[in-house]
Amino acid sequence: MTDWRERKGPIGVLTGAGISTDSGIPDFRGPRGTWTEDPVAELLSTYQNYVADPQLRARAWLARRDNPAWQATPNPAHQALVRLGAAGRQVGIITQNIDRLHQRAGSDSVVEIHGNMFEVVCVDCEFTDSMAATLERVAAGEPDPACPACGGILKADTIMFGQQLNSAAIRAAVEIAETAEVFLAVGSSLQVEPAASMCAVAVDAGADLVIVNAEPTPYDVYAAEIVRDPIGVALPRLVSEIVGD
Known part of the structure; x- marks a missing residue:
């Protein structure tokens, strides 16, 4: 053979x-994975929870801001x-x-x-923006920035649990x-x-x-x-x- x-x-x-x-x-499911050490963090990756809960979205924006991938190199x-x-x-x-x-x-x-963490999309319309620009809004005092085009919910251009690929x-x-x-x-x-x-x-x-x-x-x-x-x-x-x- x-x-x-x-x-x-x-x-x-x-x-x-x-x-x-x-x-x-960090990985997700390993011994020191993100979801292993903080099970609540998995909720941030579930679409239905995200769109239903403004407080969860505010936490998600802080998690995006603090994601170690911003400083990571290959x-x-x-x-x-x-x-x-x-x-x-x-x-x-x-x-x-x-x-x-x-x-x-x-x-x-x-x-x-x-998907990827570098772009932002609206769940209600075709609006897109960079993650960097949206995180500037978070830093300026918007804990859950709304879509400037339609007022809808913004999220990272990633596929969450419960979303169609x-x-x-x-x-x-x-x-x-x-x-x-x-x-x-x-x-x-x-x-x-x-x-x-x-x-x-x-x-x-x-x-x-x-x-x-x-x-x-x-x-x-x-x-x-x-x-x-x-x-x-x-x-x-x-x-x-x-x-x-």
């Missing part, structure tokens, strides 16, 4: 919060994926993260399946998974669908699945290889094995 490292076709990558922890951004795992592309491999990244560290590292084929992003993610010969799932608990199901899409299409995650996942049974080592060490090593340097 051919080792997955010897396959030369497209490489798909699904990344979760674990790839960004070395950049100083780490060796993000950079390893850039190196994989620079070596001539076709790489498509599907990320569950909203921090844009892949793009800041230099990756140019990134599908943000859960962007259909174009899903189609792009499925295309990456279906065309991959190797599919790397990195730093994801693989518990949130449909992001996690991209592993099944890839395997069904003939890809070798490689999981890099500290904890077991529901998709481990389908993996050609499972790596439990720290991501910042494991992913650069795997990339070196793939490109042969």
